[in-house]
Amino acid sequence: MKGSTLPPFDPSDPIGLDDLLAPEDLAVRDTVRRWAADRVLPHIAQWYEAGELPGIRELAQELGRIGALGMSLTGYGCAGATAVQYGLACLELEAADSGIRSLVSVQGSLAMYAIHRFGSEEQKREWLPRMAAGEVIGCFGLTEPDHGSDPAAMTTRAERDGTDWVLTGRKMWITNGSVAGVAVVWARTDEGIRGFVVPTDAPGFSAPEIKHKWSLRASVTSELVLDGVRLPADAVLPEVTGLRGPLSCLSHARYGIVWGAMGAARSSFEAALEYAVSREQFGKPLAGFQLTQAKLADMAVELHKGVLLAHHLGRRMDAGTLRPEQISFGKLNNVREAIDICRTARTILGANGISLEYPVMRHATNLESVLTYEGTVEMHQLVLGKALTGVDAFR
Structure with a gap:
């Protein structure tokens, strides 16, 4: 106007x-x-x-x-x-x-x-x-040492003994495991895969912490060991049987990753932008060079496209119309783009980019885990491939 x-x-x-x-x-x-x-x-x-x-x-x-x-x-x-x-x-x-x-x-x-x-x-x-209230921390036991992307092949079992359930097995790469007061554990039963609410002080339950990580270092990651953990009949989650249970939980968590990855990307972009404006080379700020501006422009475009995609998926979730394939779309795109933004930001910071004085390398290494957990790149590509073609190529 x-x-x-x-x-x-x-x-x-x-x-x-x-x-x-x-x-x-x-x-x-x-x-x-x-x-x-x-x-x-x-x-x-x-x-x-x-x-x-x-x-x-x-x-x-x-x-x-x-x-x-x-x-x-x-x-x-x-x-x-x-x-x-x-x-x-x-x-x-x-x-x-x-x-x-x-x-x-x-x-x-x-x-x-x-x-x-x-x-x-x-x-x-x-x-x-x-x-x-944060008075009790929880964890979620689905992934196993030999079964990550294929939870249907889990070997953790829950068997009936009178009115009780007895759980035996192992879970791997469990965030919060060793500090949790309660674990939601998925196990194979004669009725199919069921979920169990397991107090972590139950005899036979242990959660040794996983060390020597180069990613998600400021996070508690554990193995869960279930050695004949006896639970009462009412420990089972009554409203679901089969993989629909854990997969619907994962969809909800993946949705948060769609947003979260853009937070890591934003932090790295902001660090690169501030550095480019303040750092001088060849007599002028890095921000005054065309190649640096091209990097910053491309990073900003992908960052805010990713946030816009997250907004759109969030509105669909609030409307009750968000499909799991659309969450896969968001996680696949946003985590990949976030990693690329972090890597580009590192090039702007040069050698300083590897220092913990800046957040860039920390975010980049963290995102390597985020890229893998709750569905690898390949799994989300196959989810979208099946949705696009109607052909299941998982096996």
Whole structure:
């Protein structure tokens, strides 16, 4: 319109995506961003270098107080946030570190979601309020040492002994495992694959921590060992049998990754942009060279396209129309693009890019895990390939 005044260009929001957010959305985002800036960013390089996440139980309780645990679930002390609000929280948490977002995702989108959707009323009342408050940390046992992408081949078994269940087997790469108070464990039974709510103080349950990781170092990762763990009959999740149970939980968690990966990408892009403006070479800032500007422009385009895709999928989830194939679309695209953004950012920082004084290499190595867990690139390509062609090429 002639004579109208355009809003100024905002380098942090170049296509105006904040216009899509309601005041309530912005409040959630800003609350989580402030918490991460106060409690994570001052310490994360030290935690990452040490390969530990000290004070995880205190951090979980703080996350509970700001409503970040199981935040898209309703009732039982959960915040009842929208899918978009949950996604915004994931983005801000992963902008701090993927390990922090993983803590929240496993707690809310896997362990709590499984109990909320498939559990009995008694299970919900017993566990969900304490998990939402961060008083109890949860983990999710699906992946096994020899069965990652093919959970249907799991060997962990649950057998009836009178009215009890007895669980035997191993799970691998389990976030939160050694600090969890409750584990949702999936096992093969004579009836099919079932989920079990397992208190981690049950005799025969142990969770040795996995060390020597070069990715997700500020995160607790464990093996779960179930050596004849005896559970009462009411430990089983009553509302689901088969892989539909764990796969629906994974879909919910993958949705958070669609957002979270863009948080890691944003942090790396911002570090590269600030560095390019302040660092001088050949008598002028790096930002004054055409090749550097081309890199920054390409990074910004992919970053904000990824956030726009996450917004779109979030609106579909809130409307009840989001399909699992669409979540695969989002995870496949956004994690791949996030890694590429981190790698490009590293080239702008040069040798400084490998230093923990900057977040770029930490995000890049974390994203190598995010690329693999909850569905590898190949699995999501095949999910989309089947959806596009109607032909199942998994086997």
